[in-house]
Structure formats: C-alpha cells, structure tokens
Amino acid sequence: MTVQHPNSFRTQPDERGHFGQFGGRYVAETLMPLILDLETEYRKAKDDPAFHAEFEDLLEHYVGRPSPLYFAPRLTEELAKDAAPGMGAQIWFKRDELNHTGAHKINNCIGQILLAMRMGKTRIIAETGAGQHGVATATVCARFGLPCVIYMGATDVERQAPNVFRMKLLGAEVIPVQSGAKTLKDAMNEALRDWVANVHDTFYIIGTAAGPHPYPELVRDFQSVIGREARAQMLSRTGRLPDLLVAAIGGGSNAIGLFHPFLDDPSVKMLGVEAAGYGLDKDHAASLAGGRPGILHGNKTYLLQDADGQIIEGHSISAGLDYPGIGPEHAWLKENGRVDYTSVTDDEALGAFQLLCRTEGIIPALEPSHAIAAVARIAPTLPRDTIILANLCGRGDKDIFTVAGHLGVTL
DSSP states (O other): OOOOOTTOSSOOOOTTSEETTEEOOOOOTTTHHHHHHHHHHHHHHHTOHHHHHHHHHHIIIIIOOSOOEEEOHHHHHHHHTTSOTTBOOEEEEEOGGGSTTSBTHHHHHHHHHHHHHHTTOOEEEEEESSSHHHHHHHHHHHHHTOOEEEEEEHHHHHHTHHHHHHHHHTTOEEEEEOSTTSSHHHHHHHHHHHHHHTTTTEEEOOOSSOSSTTHHHHHHHHHTHHHHHHHHHHHHHHSSOOSEEEEEOSSOHHHHHHHGGGTTOTTOEEEEEEEEETOTTSSOOOHHHHOEEEEETTEEEEEOBOTTSOBOOOOOSSTTSOOSBOOHHHHHHHHHTSSEEEEEEHHHHHHHHHHHHHHHSOOBOHHHHHHHHHHHHHGGGSBTTOEEEEEOOBBGGGGHHHHHHHHTOOO
16 A cells, blocks of 8 residues: 655545544444444455455456546637637547446445455445446445345436336345435435444445545545556556546546545646536535535535524435535645636537537537536646546436436437
8 A cells, every 4th residue: 555654635534534624423322333344344355465456356357447647639629719819728538438337436346345344244226326336236235146226316216217228137135215305415324324224244345535534535445546557558558647637526436536646746636626507696506605514424524504503404416416515635635725616507508518529429428527627717828738638427317318318309
C-alpha cells in the first residue's frame, strides 16, 4: 500500500474512521461488531498477496481492465470553435463505461464480494439508484453463487427499468422501496434495516464511498484502479500528467477513484461535479454547494438539510446523483481546498449527453454527462496544450428512456 508522508493528501482516515471532522461510525450497536470485523478483515486482505492476485485477475479477465484512455478529437474541436485563438483544451476520457456491466461499479463489487467470502457471509444485499451498482452486485453474486437482494427506490425502479430487468435476469431479488422520495437515500435506509436484522449471515455491498468506516476507505481503494491506470496510460501516451481531472459526484466513488492516485501531484487540478437539478435555488442534489455537515447512513458529511436538521430530498435527472449527501473524503478535500467542486443542471447534462453522442459516437450515462457539461464549460477557457481527463464512468443504455421523455421523443 502507499506510504504516507506528513503533508500527503492521500491520507488514511484516523483510527475512528474520520477524514478531519468527516466520516466515522454512527451505526446501531448490533452492527458495530460486524463493522469492526470488516475492518480487521480488510486490513488483513490489504496485506495478503493472494487477495490482491485474485482481485487483479478478476479485474483483467472478468471485468476487462484496463479500460481505455481515449482522446476525443471531435469533441475537442467542437468545444474550441468559439474559443479565442490558442485556446481550447484537449479532452480525454477514461472509459470505464466499457467495463463488464457498463460502469465503474463492478470494480468495487469484485473487491467487496471477495471480502464477504473471506468473512464467511452467505447472503449479499445492496442498495442502488441508477441501477448500475445493483447490476454489478447481482453480477458478482451470480459469478460466485451467492443469493442477492437489491433495494431500489420505487421511483428509480420505474425510470431505470432496463437495469431492473438485468438484475432479475442475473438472479437478484429487487425490492422496490416505497418510503420517502422512493429514491437512493430511501433504498439505503431499507438496506441498513435489513443488515441490522440479518447481521449473522449477510454482507452489505455499499455502492459508493460513503457509509460507516471502513466503507469510504475500502470503496476508494478498490476504485483507485481507475486513477492508477489513467496515470500510467497518460504518461505512456503523452509523457506527462493531465492538467485537470473531472468527474461527476453523487456519493463520489468514481471521482475519488480517479482523483486519489493524483492527490499528491500539485500540478494536477481536480474538479468534482455535483447535480444542480433544476438549479441551486430550486430542487437539486448538490450537497457541497447547498448543504452543511450532518450525520446520515453511518457517517458525518455534507448533507442537504432543512433548518431543523431534517434531510431534504435530492433531485437530479440522473438516478445515480440524487443522493442528498456525499462521501466524507470529498467533504474533507473540499474543506482543505485540494479539490474544487462545481455543479451542473439537468438541462446542461442533457445537452452534454447529446453533444458526446454527436461528436464521438459514445452514448454516456446521465451521471458522467454532468462531468462532460462541466468540461464543455471550462475547455474553451484553457490553452490548447492543456489536457483535461474526464471519467466516463457509465454508459447510457439505462438512460435512453429518461432522455427520450425529456426530449419529447416517443419510443
């Protein structure tokens, strides 16, 4: 594992699982022994060459890694059209949408199911919003022959029907959650209730870099394969590191996976992109821009809250970005200034979705469409020799019905 130096941004959480004031373990007493056992087992796995060998073998031969690093010439040209002479940055993509199951989620699911089996757990549960984490969890459960239950908000079940069908084809039981806004937050609530009731045989595969410690750390570590590959590929292709990294953020796993291996490179700037929904003065899911610190789902982080501290439902056209919180390491990186964060509206994301389709023949998910929109905003303001690397964390098969509905197209 990486050796830390005193001023490193690539820090590990403290013994209580905090990044600065954020993170921690705020869970029911019933879960605390399992959480502590999970941390112990993860520390052993990190030092176990056999665990790493199995993880890397599955990433290569099952997931299809390394994912390509792609220069987008037509998008670069299109965004430079209205730029001043000598301006218009180069756009590159880390193409994790080409992974098996169509997103970055599979990286983390492979790692967590290996941990589950090391711990002797025989039943897997998960939450999902856009469905990509649910599909990835159902996939690894099918691969290793374990029963799988996926909690998904009823609203998301309706708008992500293709992924619901995929999960069922893979043998998972999909349980629609009818409480709250019937989206990702509510699905995670139900998964946690299940976990408390079945702690003896059940492992909860959390899909993002949030939740009680050690989940934010272990999800980050499993997803850091994205940034490690991108670093090596960029050096091989261009002889230097990128100038700017860009990634969409809901809970933040694809972003922290890209950012983490570059955090101690001062020349590399980073931009996380939250979902501004209808606008920051209306309904949105930008917890860093419009929230404040609080506790949800086992950790302290930035949350959308009302004046009484009650959670406000997040909104985004993207089912994977409407979580009303963010991973605690992102909250820490915002406060210490190492990573910048911005937000993109539904309409901007829809425009970026169509732009990438037209210019590069790539249909992105609505989640990375937010990152693409931020790139489109920034690229014309930067010199031509600037390299922007964005994480294309999911493909758009799952979103075509949502996009068609917003564009007024009948399928």
